[in-house]
Amino acid sequence: MLPVPTSHSPALGPGCAGPSLAYASASTRSDIAPPSAQQPCCGSEPFMVDPSAAAGLGLRRHTDTPYVTGTSVLGITYKDGVMLAADTLGSYGSTKRYKSFERLAKVNDATVLGAGGELSDFQYIQTLLDELATEDYCADDGMQLTPREVYAYLSRVLYNRRNKFDPLWNSLVVGGLEGGVPFLGTVGMIGVHYTDKHIATGFGQMLARPLFRERHRPDMSEEEATELLHDALRVCYYRDKQTTNKFQIAKVTAEGVSVSEAFALETQWGYQAFVNPAANALGTW
């Protein structure tokens, strides 16, 4: 049989590294009862938890909380396709630990992925998608995953992992172009997913989304879309302490996927309110 990628274990479901051959199944052993409605075809126990996660005393806990995190990802559709934007900071708690972490990644010729949350989990998700891209390449039939398929796959992976009590701690944004139509969707760490014309994750949901609602149109030109994203990023930088002034914009058009070089935005800190920030915020001290 063809080797199955370990991270797509038939025993554990999508996105779980684990046994695929270690567990005898009806297809490899004839003395095992064929699958029924109560038993998965892979021959494993129904609702099985990853044994490596369950090994030892109690469940593995070190992935339960995020360590190095990224903040919001913004995405909008426009006339020619989709644009995603994010800063390049990997925060270690409140420490600005990694200042050039690229949180926007090309998935294939028509899809781009942006991620916030635990950045090592994002890197793991990238290896999952690389595996799928390798499979597509090996099939050698010119087909590759569409943005919608990538989005469906990621929602299954994240939902499956949260059901194993081992979530991938990410908010993902998938953007792409499918048959000339822009696609934009987001997947949360517990598997919540939706598509929209404009999307922001995390704090950006509060800071950038109102701007999008006010100014976004699906027929925006590239310049207008870029300007809108710049303004939204600037607001995020002003208001969200986990953001640095170093951003990237990825775009998917009919020409393909491009992720820009990191750039900084003009900011204005001379406002009177900034000079003495405590003046208007009388606290208990």
Added chain:
Amino acid sequence: MFRNQYDQDVTTWSPQGRMHQVEYAMEAVKQGSAAVGLKSDTHVVLATLNRASSELSSHQRKTFKVDDHLGIAMSGIISDGRSLCRYMRNECLNHRYVFEAPLPTARLVRQVADRAQVCTQRSWKRPYGVGLLVAGFDKAGGKLFYCCPSGSYYDYKAMAIGARSQAAKTYLERKFEEFASADLDTLIRHGLQALSASVTDGELTKDNVSVALVGKGTPLTLLEDADLEPHLAALADEVGGDGAGSGGAMEEGGGADGASAPPAAPDGASGAAEAAPAPEDEPPAPMET
């Protein structure tokens, strides 16, 4: 019955470089009744002739829906075919669950072929004794594949497998250039014509024929029983016209051959001869009868 000393084991080569067990499996495909597949630019159609083991029994089904975009017709050991069908359904469902998209036909066919190939390289296994015609419609368009017990698979414009399929193939080879632009009804008609060429005794009826079709915007549909009647009636009209009123049940297949192409007659005859053993050894238990 043993042909030689090199056919006891699937993994043993003969000095001529052949694997006899695999070849026997491919023979099994020829024992089953005929299955025909053909495609136009917009649709793919499968048609099978279903046998009944006795007057009292129902006809053996050999056309199956795998998924909304994909169906198969088989010839040979149908129980082997059903297990492959279950595998294919499972793969399609898994793919739909994970990607919310239909599994591309070519990818599935390759998986099935890989599965069949494993059986030709393990001493404790037995090759599948069934040939599959796989019809699918996906983003790559309409596809018709033949999956062989040896693990080979082929992409076809039109193909016939099973007993006396040579006569059906002859019909398809003569007509395939018309298929691309044919509408669905015409395509079904051509499929039934081809199938009728492989019938020597009796005729195509709504009981012994199944048709599966799939196309752009048309999910896979099985036509059986009453759904087939208009197509069979139209076929009878055509044959009646061609055969210059030869009529009669026996001439139905032969009439089509004899009317339009003399070369088909020897093919049909050789097909009959090749399949002659099938009715003789009545109880080949696992085979479709």
